[in-house]
Amino acid sequence: MLRQLRIAIIFLVLFTVLTGIIYPLVVTGIAQTAFPHQANGSLIGKEGNYTGSELIGQPFSDPKYFWGRLSATEPFPYNAAASSGSNYGPLNPALTVEIQARIEALKAVDPTNDQPIPVDLVTSSGSGLDPDISVAAALYQVPRVARYRGLPEEQVHSLVNRFTEGRQFGILGEPRVNVLELNQALDELK
Amino acid sequence: MTFTWIQLGLYLFILLLLVKPLGSYMARVYEGERTFLTPLIRPIEHLVYRITGLRGDEEMDWKTYAVAVLLFNLVGLLLLYGLQRIQSALPLNPQNLGAVRPDTAFNAAVSFVTNTNWQSYSGETTMSYLVQMLGFTVQNFLSAATGMAILVALVRGFVRHSGSTIGNFWTDMTRSILYILLPLAFVLALALVSQGVVQTFHSSQQVSLLQPIQGASNQTINQQTLALGPAASQVAIKQLGTNGGGFFNVNSSHPFENPTPFSNFLEMLAILLIPAALCYTFGKMVGDTRKGWAILAAMTIIFVAMLSVTVWAEQSGNPAITKLGVDQTASSFQSGGNMEGKEVRFGVANSALWATVTTSASNGSVNSMNDSFTPLGGLVPMWLIQLGEVVYGGVGSGLYGMLAFVIIAVFVAGLMIGRTPEYLGKKIESYEMKMASLIVLIPIIIVLFGTAISVLVPAGKAGVYNPGPHGFSEVLYAFSSAGNNNGSAFAGIGANTTYYNTILAFAMLLGRYWLAIPALAIAGSLVRKKTVPVSSGTLPTHTPLFIVWLIMVVIVVGALSFLPALSLGPLAEYLMR
Numbered sequence: 001m002l003r004q005l006r007i008a009i010i011f012l013v014l015f016t017v018l019t020g021i022i023y024p025l026v027v028t029g030i031a032q033t034a035f036p037h038q039a040n041g042s043l044i045g046k047e048g049n050y051t052g053s054e055l056i057g058q059p060f061s062d063p064k065y066f067w068g069r070l071s072a073t074e075p076f077p078y079n080a081a082a083s084s085g086s087n088y089g090p091l092n093p094a095l096t097v098e099i100q101a102r103i104e105a106l107k108a109v110d111p112t113n114d115q116p117i118p119v120d121l122v123t124s125s126g127s128g129l130d131p132d133i134s135v136a137a138a139l140y141q142v143p144r145v146a147r148y149r150g151l152p153e154e155q156v157h158s159l160v161n162r163f164t165e166g167r168q169f170g171i172l173g174e175p176r177v178n179v180l181e182l183n184q185a186l187d188e189l190k
Numbered sequence: 191m192t193f194t195w196i197q198l199g200l201y202l203f204i205l206l207l208l209v210k211p212l213g214s215y216m217a218r219v220y221e222g223e224r225t226f227l228t229p230l231i232r233p234i235e236h237l238v239y240r241i242t243g244l245r246g247d248e249e250m251d252w253k254t255y256a257v258a259v260l261l262f263n264l265v266g267l268l269l270l271y272g273l274q275r276i277q278s279a280l281p282l283n284p285q286n287l288g289a290v291r292p293d294t295a296f297n298a299a300v301s302f303v304t305n306t307n308w309q310s311y312s313g314e315t316t317m318s319y320l321v322q323m324l325g326f327t328v329q330n331f332l333s334a335a336t337g338m339a340i341l342v343a344l345v346r347g348f349v350r351h352s353g354s355t356i357g358n359f360w361t362d363m364t365r366s367i368l369y370i371l372l373p374l375a376f377v378l379a380l381a382l383v384s385q386g387v388v389q390t391f392h393s394s395q396q397v398s399l400l401q402p403i404q405g406a407s408n409q410t411i412n413q414q415t416l417a418l419g420p421a422a423s424q425v426a427i428k429q430l431g432t433n434g435g436g437f438f439n440v441n442s443s444h445p446f447e448n449p450t451p452f453s454n455f456l457e458m459l460a461i462l463l464i465p466a467a468l469c470y471t472f473g474k475m476v477g478d479t480r481k482g483w484a485i486l487a488a489m490t491i492i493f494v495a496m497l498s499v500t501v502w503a504e505q506s507g508n509p510a511i512t513k514l515g516v517d518q519t520a521s522s523f524q525s526g527g528n529m530e531g532k533e534v535r536f537g538v539a540n541s542a543l544w545a546t547v548t549t550s551a552s553n554g555s556v557n558s559m560n561d562s563f564t565p566l567g568g569l570v571p572m573w574l575i576q577l578g579e580v581v582y583g584g585v586g587s588g589l590y591g592m593l594a595f596v597i598i599a600v601f602v603a604g605l606m607i608g609r610t611p612e613y614l615g616k617k618i619e620s621y622e623m624k625m626a627s628l629i630v631l632i633p634i635i636i637v638l639f640g641t642a643i644s645v646l647v648p649a650g651k652a653g654v655y656n657p658g659p660h661g662f663s664e665v666l667y668a669f670s671s672a673g674n675n676n677g678s679a680f681a682g683i684g685a686n687t688t689y690y691n692t693i694l695a696f697a698m699l700l701g702r703y704w705l706a707i708p709a710l711a712i713a714g715s716l717v718r719k720k721t722v723p724v725s726s727g728t729l730p731t732h733t734p735l736f737i738v739w740l741i742m743v744v745i746v747v748g749a750l751s752f753l754p755a756l757s758l759g760p761l762a763e764y765l766m767r
Contacts, residue, residue, distance in 0.1 A: 001257060007360060008262040010242045012269060012332075015367065020328040023372065024423040027379045031389040031422065034380070039389045041416050041446065043397065050397040053416055055386050055445035059403050069534070075406055081394060081415040082315055083440040085531045085559035087682030089660035090508045091763060095530065095562075099514055116517035119507070123530040126443030126541075126558045132534040134524035136517070171196060173451025174525045174537035183400055 044184070052180050056080050057131040060183065063109035064148040066133070066141050068179040069120060070102060073128035086124040099123065110144040132176035135164055149186065159185055194501065194520075194539040201455065201543060202494070205462055209486065212463065213470025219369040220342045220362065220475065231368050238364050249355035252714025255343055256707050258359040259336060263303050263703075266332055270299040273325045274317070283318035284393030290316060297691035302326050304702035305333035305584055307428065307435030307554055307677035308668075308694060310686040314417035314438050319391060326435060327424045331375075334431025334464075335366035337586030340706050341468065344590050345475045347713030348614045351721040356713045370464070371430060378460055379426035385456075386449030389422040421447055429460035432584040434554030434677045442544075442557040443533050454540055454557060461553045465582040468589050476614050480732035485592055488740045492581045493550050496570045500542040503567035504528050509767050528567065531559030542567065549574040552584035554677025561656070561664065561680040565764035568663065569756060571678065575670045577748040578633055584675060587702075590709040592744075594629035596731070597622055597712070599743040603729055613731060615721040622715055625708035632704045634751045636673035636697050641666045641755065649689035655682030659766070663759035672697035 031039040045051040052058060057068045059077040071077035072086035088095035102122045107113075118136040138160045146156040163182040166175050218225050239245065250258065274290035277283055290298070294311050301308045302325070311317065317326070339362035346356045383389050395416045402412035421437040425447055428435055435441075442448035442457055466486060473482020505527040507518030520526035525537030532541045541558035548555055549571035560571055574581060580592040596613060601623050604611030611618040644650030644665050654661035664680040671678055672694040679685070685694065730736060 001261075004254070004258045005261050005265075007242050007244065008258070008265050011238075011262065011360060011363070012265050014238060014241060015332060016269070016324055016328045019331040019367065019372065019427075020324040023376070024323050024327060024420050027376065027383075027423040028389050028391065028420055030380060031383040035383045038386045039383050039422075040392065041388050041390075041395055041418055042386050042449070043395065045397075050395065052397050052400065052414070053395075053445075055449050056414070056416055057445075058399055058401070058414060060401050061403065062401050065401055076403060076411060078414065081417050082312065083417075083438050083444050084312075085440060085443070085562065085681070087559055087561040087655060087680070088530060089561060089656035089658075089663075089680075089682070089763070090528065090530070090564050091510060091658060091660060091766060092656050096510055096514070099511060099516065103514060103516070116515060118524050119511065119516050119518045119526060119529045120524060120534050122511075122514075122516055123532075125533050126531045126556070127438075127440045127445060127533060129445055130533050130535075131445060134534055136521065136523035139523065167193065168451040171193070171200065172455055173535050173540065175523070176534045180400060187400070 044181075051184065054178065054181065055131055056129050058180050060179065063144055065183045065186070066138060066145060066179050067121065068133055069130040070098065070122070070124040071128040072124045078129060080129055083127045083129055085126045085128060113140070113143060115140055131178050131180060133179055135175050135177060138164070138177040138182070145186070151189070156186075194505070197539050198497065198501070198543055201458060205459060205466055206490070208463060209467045209470050212467035213482070214474055216370055216467060216471040217474035219365050220471070225369065227369055227373060235364055235368055242360065244358070244360050248358050250358055251354050252343070252356055252710045252717075255356055255359050256710045259340065259706060259710070260703065262359075263336065266329060267299050267303045270302060270325045270329055271295050273321050274298060277318045277321050280318065280320050282320035282323070282391065285318070287316060287318050293688045293691035294686055297695045300695040300698050301677065302329035302433070302435060303333055304675055304698045305337055305431070305433055305552065305587065306672060306675040306698045306702070307433045308672055308679065308698065309435055309677070310691055312439035313436055314419070319419050322424060322437060323420060327427060330424065330427040330431050330433040330435070331367055331371055334371060334427070334433060334585045335363045337584050338366040338370070338468070339363050339586065340709055341586035341590045344593060344709050344713040345472055347716035348476050348616055350717050351719060353717050356710070356717055371427065374430050375423070375426040378430065378456060379422045381456055382425055382453050383422045385453035386446070387422040387425055387453060388418045388446045389420055390418050391420060392418055394418055418446070425457070426460070428555060429457045429553065430464060432461060432465060432551045432553040434548065436555060441555050443559070448557055451535055451540065454536055454544070457555075458544055458547050461547050461551045461555070462582050464585045465551050465588045468586065472589060478732070481614065484732040484737050485589070485596065485740070488737045488744070489581045489592070491737070492741055492744065493546065496550065496574055497543065497546045500546050500567050500570045501539065503564045503570070504538045504542045506564065508564060528562070528564050531562030533558065545571045546574065548678055549676060550581040550583075552579040552587060552674060552676045554671065556678055559681060560678060561682045565760045565767065568680070569760035572663070572667050572670055572760065573748065573752065573756065575674050575676045576637065576752045577744055578630060579674045579676060580744060587675065587705070591629060591705065594626040594709070595744050596740060597626040598630065599740045600729065600731065602743065603739060609727050609729060612722055612728060615724070616716045616719050617722060622712050625712045628708040629705045630747060633673045633701050636700055637666070637669045638751070638755060640669035640673065640693060640697050644669070644693070649687065653684040653687060653690055655684060659759050659762040663763065666755055666759050668694060669697055673701040675701050
């Protein structure tokens with residue numbers, strides 16, 4: 001028993017060093033050399049003036065921007081220091097209230113649009129940081145964004161097409177549009 | 191919808207394709223044979239033995255083996271608890287996080303040592319980089335290896351005869367980590383970084399917001415703080431070791447933990463890879479790979495059936511939302527379906543697949559919020575956990591749990607047709623049957639009693655987040671998850687309280703060791719028996735008939751035990767839609 005205890009302690013120390021120090025350090029070393037951009041958060045912009053991450057969504061409520069998913073992070077949406085989903089059950093009245101409010105906000109800035117609203121535009125993402133919306137959700141917003149920016153719809157539409165990412169390797173995942181990158185490109189049009 | 195089925199099929203195809211190569215590799219590792227990694231790793235292995243004072247050929251009887259398991263897990267638990275309590279005085283804490291609360295730290299320590307990885311805390315706001323590495327990453331390796339070691343010991347009980355020893359725990363641990371877990375984790379971690387999983391020791395990163403927003407007290411917020419950290423190294427092993435504990439609060443739905451559909455595919459593959467391949471390892475070690483394939487077939491059939499239900503339920507969407515004029519139909523422009531708590535890049539298909547994968551294995555990581563699944567979409571993951579984590583299950587623990595079901599299946603079938611029950615040439619007698627019953631019954635008791643107590647006491651009810659039957663489901667899910675060492679949650683439940691942290695920690699401890707010890711006891715009993723030659727009276731245990739029989743036993747036990755509880759939760763919710 002004592003012998004097993006002694007081995008247990010030495011074994012724990014040994015493997016703590018191997019899997020808790022050496023392993024993550026070696027992975028970090030290689031990652032920082034081979035994939036520095038990805039390993040540090042896929043940042044957009046330059047050192048000292050980063051304008052976001054390709055992978056992390058930002059909150060948008062101005063009608064001249066495309067809006068992303070709802071975000072349930074606290075204390076403000078898209079808080080990337082504290083990821084969180086809404087965890088509303090499907091029948092929770094709070095879920096319906098939130099969706100209703102979002103529908104009204106969308107209608108308020110775009111009263112003439114009578115298309116059905118794509119589901120991802122009125123629901124919260126799991127992380128609260130989803131950078132993407134579906135292609136349907138982007139197309140739904142094209143007329144509004146074009147109008148608020150005084151741009152022809154075709155131009156905004158073609159920008160959406162440019163920022164539409166297909167399924168990875170043609171198979172995996174879902175087609176999607178990165179909201180932050182699309183909005184940054186919109187601002188650069190002028 | 192076509193792409194949905196293509197993706198599900200592709201996943202299953204690649205998984206099954208890898209079973210044989212990895213399975214036979216692992217068999218060679220455990221039998222001490224030469225592999226392609228031997229020249230590289232043998233010196234390290236010998237170094238480990240030298241420092242710990244082990245000789246490679248030392249053998250243990252089942253009691254010594256069990257003592258070694260328990261002692262090793264105990265010292266691991268103490269270290270992990272201690273690290274969290276004093277993290278503020280230790281390096282690699284760039285956010286200057288304070289000491290973790292005692293009840294939270296105890297819960298987390300138990301959780302990671304038992305391979306559960308239930309998380310009542312939020313990673314990025316509670317745990318320092320040091321604790322994540324030295325504590326959690328280490329236990330991700332060690333708890334996984336513990337499960338694999340126990341399985342291999344049990345297999346030796348079948349293989350060896352008229353003896354008393356079932357191998358050496360330390361050797362089995364060393365080999366599991368050095369030859370299997372570490373190389374796979376290393377490759378996977380780098381593949382994940384290439385997709386965008388972060389791996390850095392820098393503190394969080396400030397970036398500017400394109401559109402500044404108003405905060406709650408009317409202040410202008412124009413910066414976003416991105417939590418970073420050495421995530422990839424931990425995410426890789428959290429998946430491979432069926433641990434599941436996320437680096438960030440929202441686990442693999444966080445874009446820095448699971449950025450692309452490809453990283454998602456790799457992470458899902460990593461969950462079931464070792465549990466599935468161990469079936470082949472088992473077959474190889476007992477000298478009849480058909481036995482391994484039969485068990486794998488039973489698991490896969492249950493898995494596919496469950497998967498179809500989840501995908502269908504989630505794709506059907508939420509009727510409450512349809513009424514509001516929201517479009518939930520699938521098209522080439524959107525995945526549609528129930529998107530609350532899901533990420534656009536994964537859509538419904540990959541979220542439903544992940545939920546099924548992570549709960550059939552005792553992994554418990556998530557890429558979408560299970561709490562927001564539709565009633566039936568959420569029922570399937572919960573029931574898969576309640577089946578005892580034997581449909582693939584945890585690394586090692588899944589197969590030794592399934593072997594308990596095999597023993598029961600063989601015993602019951604033997605009784606029905608009047609033959610002496612035997613499996614792999616070993617007579618199954620009352621002692622094995624008692625131990626197998628413990629393995630099957632203990633989690634059921636933990637889950638049902640834990641839930642019953644918690645919905646009666648105020649401290650338990652206080653944690654419930656969603657109203658109605660869904661709130662009951664949250665509690666039932668929590669105890670299912672803890673008692674079967676899964677770790678996923680209906681995460682709305684407020685579990686970071688003294689009550690839940692304590693009771694769930696005990697559920698995890700019972701669910702781990704009261705299964706591991708009977709499994710080793712079976713090994714100890716079997717290894718003493720003679721091998722009976724196959725005769726015309728032997729019940730074949732690799733035929734389709736046996737596969738169907740095994741499935742029936744698993745399903746019937748699961749249904750009889752949990753149908754009443756499930757009808758108060760998800761089934762009631764389904765009827766209320």
